[in-house]
Amino acid sequence: KAGVTQTPRYLIKTRGQQVTLSCSPISGHRSVSWYQQTPGQGLQFLFEYFSETQRNKGNFPGRFSGRQFSNSRSEMNVSTLELGDSALYLCASSEQGGTEAFFGQGTRLTVV
Amino acid sequence: KQEVTQIPAALSVPEGENLVLNCSFTDSAIYNLQWFRQDPGKGLTSLLLIQSSQREQTSGRLNASLDKSSGRSTLYIAASQPGDSATYLCAVQNQETSGSRLTFGEGTQLTVNP
Numbered sequence: 001k002a003g004v005t006q007t008p009r010y011l012i013k014t015r016g017q018q019v020t021l022s023c024s025p026i027s028g029h030r031s032v033s034w035y036q037q038t039p040g041q042g043l044q045f046l047f048e049y050f051s052e053t054q055r056n057k058g059n060f061p062g063r064f065s066g067r068q069f070s071n072s073r074s075e076m077n078v079s080t081l082e083l084g085d086s087a088l089y090l091c092a093s094s095e096q097g098g099t100e101a102f103f104g105q106g107t108r109l110t111v112v
Numbered sequence: 113k114q115e116v117t118q119i120p121a122a123l124s125v126p127e128g129e130n131l132v133l134n135c136s137f138t139d140s141a142i143y144n145l146q147w148f149r150q151d152p153g154k155g156l157t158s159l160l161l162i163q164s165s166q167r168e169q170t171s172g173r174l175n176a177s178l179d180k181s182s183g184r185s186t187l188y189i190a191a192s193q194p195g196d197s198a199t200y201l202c203a204v205q206n207q208e209t210s211g212s213r214l215t216f217g218e219g220t221q222l223t224v225n226p
Contacts, residue, residue: 033211
């Protein structure tokens, strides 16, 4: 069974641009969650999608958005990039709430 | 608001030593607690999942315990090896939030010296 796949692995963007990250969950998993990891803040929850609906949202500005498709693949978008958005973005997949979460390798975003 | 704390922040031990990593959480109303390992620049690898009704879980040289009433979990690593060097993170899933949202601790950075 394939694991969680995140693309791309690395990105370099300029301030003010926008970026889209992709996550393909484990087959059969309907929940996809996104996290931001930075040295100063640790792992912070962004949002969760379940069956194409946003089920939970963390405390991030509206520049951060996401969506989930009918095949459970998810994308997150960050608009008007700021230097502080530089981070490792991690995606987790699980069957449903209360079950084990499996993470992808992450997308390293650098904003210059 | 759930808060998760891990102690110590860093730990350096000689190869072969048994060690314990600690995790505490403020809200005992959890679905489960999960331990992860993270190598530098990589994603998280799930080590053990303990449901709120369980007291412990074992996988190979790893044993995790959960005391929900006191808000504590420990990860015991037996006969440590250099390959165990990584950052270990614990995360809890709260009952009050539906879904799969995890709250993470800051992690323990473990170095096992040959």
